[in-house]
Amino acid sequence: MKRMSWVLLVCLVILLWGGIASAEEVTLTITWAAWAPMDTLIALAEDFTAKTGIKVKGDPVPWPQYHDKVFTEFASGKTSFDIVLPDSQWLGEAVVGGHLVDITEWFNEKVKKEDFYETFITSFCEYPDGSGKYYGIPALGDFFGMCYRTDLFNDPEEKKAFQEKYGYELKVPETWSQLRDIAQFFTRPEKNLYGVALWQAPIPTAGLTDEFLACFWSFGAELWDPGSKKVKGYLNSEAGKAAARYWVDLYQYCPPGSANYSMDEANTAMQQGLVAMMGTYLAFYPGLVDPSFSAYWDKIDFFATPAEKNWYVQLGGQGLSISAYTPYKKEALMFLEWWLSPETQWKWAQAGMFSCMKSIVEDDQYLEYAPVNKVARVSYPHLKDYWEIPQYNEMGTVMAEILNASILGKYTPDEAMDLIAEKHEEILERAGYYK
Numbered sequence: 001m002k003r004m005s006w007v008l009l010v011c012l013v014i015l016l017w018g019g020i021a022s023a024e025e026v027t028l029t030i031t032w033a034a035w036a037p038m039d040t041l042i043a044l045a046e047d048f049t050a051k052t053g054i055k056v057k058g059d060p061v062p063w064p065q066y067h068d069k070v071f072t073e074f075a076s077g078k079t080s081f082d083i084v085l086p087d088s089q090w091l092g093e094a095v096v097g098g099h100l101v102d103i104t105e106w107f108n109e110k111v112k113k114e115d116f117y118e119t120f121i122t123s124f125c126e127y128p129d130g131s132g133k134y135y136g137i138p139a140l141g142d143f144f145g146m147c148y149r150t151d152l153f154n155d156p157e158e159k160k161a162f163q164e165k166y167g168y169e170l171k172v173p174e175t176w177s178q179l180r181d182i183a184q185f186f187t188r189p190e191k192n193l194y195g196v197a198l199w200q201a202p203i204p205t206a207g208l209t210d211e212f213l214a215c216f217w218s219f220g221a222e223l224w225d226p227g228s229k230k231v232k233g234y235l236n237s238e239a240g241k242a243a244a245r246y247w248v249d250l251y252q253y254c255p256p257g258s259a260n261y262s263m264d265e266a267n268t269a270m271q272q273g274l275v276a277m278m279g280t281y282l283a284f285y286p287g288l289v290d291p292s293f294s295a296y297w298d299k300i301d302f303f304a305t306p307a308e309k310n311w312y313v314q315l316g317g318q319g320l321s322i323s324a325y326t327p328y329k330k331e332a333l334m335f336l337e338w339w340l341s342p343e344t345q346w347k348w349a350q351a352g353m354f355s356c357m358k359s360i361v362e363d364d365q366y367l368e369y370a371p372v373n374k375v376a377r378v379s380y381p382h383l384k385d386y387w388e389i390p391q392y393n394e395m396g397t398v399m400a401e402i403l404n405a406s407i408l409g410k411y412t413p414d415e416a417m418d419l420i421a422e423k424h425e426e427i428l429e430r431a432g433y434y435k
Contacts, residue, residue: 002430027055031070031081032318034060036286037140039377040351047347048338054331063206063263067393071426074099074323075312082326083335085139087122087205087320090094093390094321095127099348100135101322101329103336107134110240110337117141119383120356124319137336138356142316143383144214144305145282145375146179148172151299152276161185166246172303173321176215179277186276195253197269197278201262202404209386210314211279212247212403214305217312217384219243224424229433231424236417239309244403244413251407259408271295279305282372283354290369302372304379315385317354349373391431398423 030045032038038060045056059081061069067090073079076096086102094100099134111134113121120138122129151168153237162170166181173179183195201207213223221240224231234240251259255274258265263280267287271294272276291297305313320339322332338344342357349355352370360366361380367373387395399420406416428434 003013013100018115026060026328027057028083028328028331028335029057029059029081030083030085031059032062032085033063033066033107035063035283037154037283037353040195040348040353041139042300044344044347044351045335047192048335048345049074052331052334054334056335056393061345067205069122071097071099074325077325079323079325082323082328082332084321084323086136086321087318088385088414089205089388089396091127091135091321092392095133095135096390099324101324101326101332102133102135103137103333104132104134105324106333106336107137109241111332111340113135116356116359116379117361117383119315119380119385120319121318121387123315123385124356136319137340138319140283141354141356141361141376141380142281142283142318143376144211144279144314144316144378145302145372145379146277146279146305147180147270147285147288147300147302148277149270149273149296149299150277150301163269163421169323175310176218176306180246180250180310180311183277187253193279194255194269197246197248197255197258197261197266197275198250199266199279200251200254200259200404200407202260202397202401203262204393204400206262208403209395209396210281210316212243212399213386214312214314215247215308216240217314218306218308218310219246223386229428231428234421235424236421241414241417244406244417247372247403248407259404271297272301282300285315285370285372286352302375303377304367311382312384313379313382315383317356350432389431391427392394393426394427398427 038058042056042058049055054214070084074094083429116138120141124138125134125136127133127135154206161171162185163183173182186193188196199207200212213408219239219242220235221243222234224234266278266280267284270288273296287293290295320336322329326332345355345357345360348427349360349366349369354376355361361377402411402416403419406412406413
């Protein structure tokens, strides 16, 4: 009996010691795109490790491969990562596939929704919208914005010539119509200078769809009826066609060959002084103001995408979600709780990153941390997101390819919008949305 008790005691000690050793050896792996925000997140995570003993490492993936890498692992039922930052439009695809942990109960206990801008909650956290089911927390509040060359806009001779030609002052455009005038004014092929660089590539992510929709919505158009999911009469309404006509017309003031521009090409055009203005998701701003990469680093400033009939800004950014296949759900939730703390959020902002927390963005100190933060503050109340359903990739591809063909002359803008509407309804019909 004593011998049995001794054996049991030894086994208990071994089990306890093994549990302690296992806890000490936990390393959370976070996958995200290979860019400055990822580097900053992993650097900040050293604070989490210091507080908890749980190590954190990053698994950065180049943007063009990021989606496919993540979803290939999801499909295998085993992921090399524990935490992932999916683009907002991927959320539905991931949730429907059963690939993310449902954190609804934890979310309702730990997250104060009123602390964040509503779009970040609905787009990064909740699926379907209005369901009250949560699969992530807000992380990076990225958005489509613009930058411009201050040496051109502030030049007295340029300002005088612009005033004489257009009848109003040369300054940051407040409407898309003004942006077109400015793009036309600065397009000087003989000097290798063009008005604006935009993402025009016929791809669903980091291509034409990302940047066109801010214009589309601001012209007063909608992608569909959110209830019935009917597209015809909405996307190809007169407002939608007017936005497409504008976009196709604007292309004549873009650099030659820019029909295939994505993030790298547009950034390079601005860094080399090829354009007077450029559109991008503003989380890419560090390379524009870094003298190691940009010849015009000290002559670039930022502004919000313009209004027209309405004012909407295309949402970018990502939330933090937990892989359904991680063995470390408890530790991952600890990381999410650490991330939500005001202390961590202030450090994130101080590092030049976009916080989603209202109290930080609306504090004037926030404006001191990065030149783009003034644009974030005015843009956040106007954010809008597009399809989050699993079919978003196919729908985005259709829009990007057909509008890209339109800027190259294959379709008129009106024809392009009619064709997109038709194909979107075909996609939605196949997916069973029309019952």
